[in-house]
Amino acid sequence: xxxxxxxxxxxxxxxxxxxxxxxxxxxxxxxxxxxxxxxxxxxxxxxxxxxxxxxxxxxxxxxxxxxxxxxxxxxxxxxxxxxxxxxxxxxxxxxxxxxxxxxxxxxxxxxxxxxxxxxxxxxxxxxxxxxxxxxxxxxxxxxxxxxxxxxxxxxxxxxxxxxxxxxxxxxxxxxxxxxxxxxxxxxxxxxxxxxxxxxxxxxxxxxxxxxxxxxxxxxxxxxxxxxxxxxxxxxxxxxxxxxxxxxxxxxxxxxxxxxxxxxxxxxxxxxxxxxxxxxxxxxxxxxxxx
Amino acid sequence: xxxxxxxxxxxxxxxxxxxxxxxxxxxxxxxxxxxxxxxxxxxxxxxxxxxxxxxxxxxxxxxxxxxxxxxxxxxxxxxxxxxxxxxxxxxxxxxxxxxxxxxxxxxxxxxxxxxxxxxxxx
Numbered sequence: 406x407x408x409x410x411x412x413x414x415x416x417x418x419x420x421x422x423x424x425x426x427x428x429x430x431x432x433x434x435x436x437x438x439x440x441x442x443x444x445x446x447x448x449x450x451x452x453x454x455x456x457x458x459x460x461x462x463x464x465x466x467x468x469x470x471x472x473x474x475x476x477x478x479x480x481x482x483x484x485x486x487x488x489x490x491x492x493x494x495x496x497x498x499x500x501x502x503x504x505x506x507x508x509x510x511x512x513x514x515x516x517x518x519x520x521x522x523x524x525x526x527x528x529x530x531x532x533x534x535x536x537x538x539x540x541x542x543x544x545x546x547x548x549x550x551x552x553x554x555x556x557x558x559x560x561x562x563x564x565x566x567x568x569x570x571x572x573x574x575x576x577x578x579x580x581x582x583x584x585x586x587x588x589x590x591x592x593x594x595x596x597x598x599x600x601x602x603x604x605x606x607x608x609x610x611x612x613x614x615x616x617x618x619x620x621x622x623x624x625x626x627x628x629x630x631x632x633x634x635x636x637x638x639x640x641x642x643x644x645x646x647x648x649x650x651x652x653x654x655x656x657x658x659x660x661x662x663x664x665x666x667x668x669x670x671x672x673x674x675x676x677x678x679x680x681x682x683x684x685x686x687x688x689x690x691x692x693x694x695x
Numbered sequence: 696x697x698x699x700x701x702x703x704x705x706x707x708x709x710x711x712x713x714x715x716x717x718x719x720x721x722x723x724x725x726x727x728x729x730x731x732x733x734x735x736x737x738x739x740x741x742x743x744x745x746x747x748x749x750x751x752x753x754x755x756x757x758x759x760x761x762x763x764x765x766x767x768x769x770x771x772x773x774x775x776x777x778x779x780x781x782x783x784x785x786x787x788x789x790x791x792x793x794x795x796x797x798x799x800x801x802x803x804x805x806x807x808x809x810x811x812x813x814x815x816x817x
Contacts, residue, residue, distance in 0.1 A: 456734040459699075459742070480735065482700050491807055502700040506810035510817050513707030513810055515715060518742050538814045547817075551707075 409569065415535035420466070420487035429467040429493050438525060441602065442470035445523040445563040446477060448591060448606050448619055458520035461555070463508050463564075464527025466490040468499035474523075475500040484508060509544030511551035519555050522562040528605070529566050532573045545577065549584035556609040562586070564605040574603075581607055593622040663688040696787045696806050698751050702743050704808070706794035706801075708816040714794050716747035717801070719754040723789035725806075731779045737769050739782065752781040 410419050420428070428434055451458055457478050462471050465483025467490050474481045481501035485491055491503050506513070509531050531548060532541050552562060568574040578590065586607035593602040606619065666688035673680045706714025749760045759777050761768070768774045792801040792808055799816075802809050 456738060457732055459703075459739065480699070482703065486811070492805075495805055495807070502696050503807045504696075504700070504704075504810055505807050507812070510812050511707055513705050513714065514703050515705055515744070518703050536814070538817075555703075 409567075411530050411533050411569075415533070416464075416530050417486045417488070420490045422489045422492075425467060425487065425489040425493045428490070429469065429497070435469055438469040439473050441525050441565050442473040442523065444593065444602070444622075445470075445525060445565055445604060446473060448563045448604055449521045449523060449561050450619070451479075451521060459518065461512075461514075461519050461522040462501065463512075463522060463524035463552075464530070465494065465501070465503065468494035468497055468501065468503075470523065470525045471499050471501045484512070508548045509539070511547040512555055514551070514555040516554045517557050519560060520557055521560050522552060522556065524562075524564040524566075526565055526567055528564045528577060529568055529573065532569070532576060541576065542580070545580035546583070549581050549586065553584045553586060553609055558610045560609050561588075562605075562607045562609070564607070566603055566605055568603065577605065581605065585609070591619060591621045595621065660690070661688075696803060696808055697783055698748060698755070698785055698787075699739070699743075699782045701751050701787070701792070702748055702782075704792070704810070706796065706799060707810065708794065708797060708799055708812060711794060711796050713796060716744065716751065716795065717792040718795055719751055719787060720791040720793060720800075721755050721787055722791075723787075724755045725786040725788045726784050727786055729779070729783040731776070731783075733775060736775055736778055736782070740764075740766065740769060740778070743782070748781060752785065755785050755787065757781055757785060 410416075413419055449460075455478070457480050460474055460479050460481045462468075462474065462481050462483040465471050465481075465485050466487070468483060471481050471483050471494075482504065483491075483494070483499070483501045484504045484506050485494075486505070486507050488505060491505060494503055508527070528548075531544050533539075534541055556562060566574075566577060568577060574590070581588070586609060588605070588607040591604045591606050593604070594600045604621075667683065670680050670683065670687075701717065701719065704715075704717055706717060708714065745764050749762060752758065752760050757780070760781055761774070764774075764778075786806055787803055788806050790803045792803060793799070794801075
């Protein structure tokens with residue numbers, strides 16, 4: 406991946422008319438998008454009874470991912486922030502309904518109505534602050550919080566994401582966990598830098614059998630389901646669930662203590678900084694009335 | 696935008712406690728035939744807010760839905776047809792959605808409602 410569009414401009418500006426058209430006329434992108442959405446739909450693990458479900462496509466763009474949903478017979482609602490992309494979707498006569506909206510502002514949907522949600526290469530946009538009023542943490546919180554509300558109990562949400570670095574992945578995951586989702590990350594083709602794909606698989610509701618995270622796809626395109634094979638190298642699933650132990654707090658209740666303060670003051674003196682003289686009050690705790 | 700989507704949408708402006716259902720101001724309504732799927736309708740019946748659907752269909756000029764509905768009515772083919780028509784075939788092409796609490800207008804252009812909020816509404 407040579408360039409990251411999210412570093413260039415906000416989505417509603419980056420995906421202007423020309424970029425939207427370019428995006429949808431490239432057969433390579435279409436191919437990748439439909440493969441990604443097919444995999445996302447597979448990870449969604451909807452019951453296989455042929456009944457159409459109501460799905461949400463977050464960041465639907467020109468409806469490439471929605472097309473896969475339609476082909477599988479599902480009814481979908483698409484949300485995107487770029488008017489140009491939605492215009493292309495209209496031209497392509499996609500079957501789903503389209504909404505112009507910003508996922509970082511929260512989803513304005515009723516509670517418990519969606520049977521599932523997918524999002525292809527969109528959530529990482531939330532990690533950017535494109536306006537002075539944007540705070541990625543709050544926008545992620547608004548997004549995941551509102552998504553949790555709209556999903557039916559036990560429903561899944563699958564996001565294909567391109568996190569820029571580990572910090573971004575952590576940020577996205579921790580926001581999702583904080584909103585109440587269970588689940589984790591599925592990594593397909595972890596050893597290939599080009600076809601490596603990450604999917605966030607989230608389940609709404611309390612952890613149960615259905616919240617276990619499916620396995621990722623290996624190099625040969627097959628599920629590596631056999632965990633006891635001893636082939637540690639090819640383990641493709643990395644799971645980080647909400648029950649992992651929290652980072653232990655180092656500071657104990659007493660605080661740092663006089664010794665530590667004296668040491669620091671000495672260090673500062675050596676550096677040539679102005680440091681108040683030591684007295685009997687140094688490092689003493691304040692009375693509670695403060 | 697189908698009424699199915701309208702039935703799921705609510706106003707997301709900060710401070711609004713009940714932003715559902717959005718009032719429809721219909722300037723242009725289209726009817727697009729859609730494939731009828733009984734199973735889907737039976738599933739959706741429990742999720743749809745019936746009163747909101749009836750009101751929405753009325754404001755789009757379709758008033759053949761019964762005022763109240765029960766699960767037993769799903770057996771009737773006639774009912775399913777009407778339900779399907781209102782839910783999946785009526786499209787709001789031009790107009791606006793209006794928040795019942797604040798009166799905030801969300802314009803609908805070419806069938807796409809603009810749900811973007813201003814910075815002070817988040």
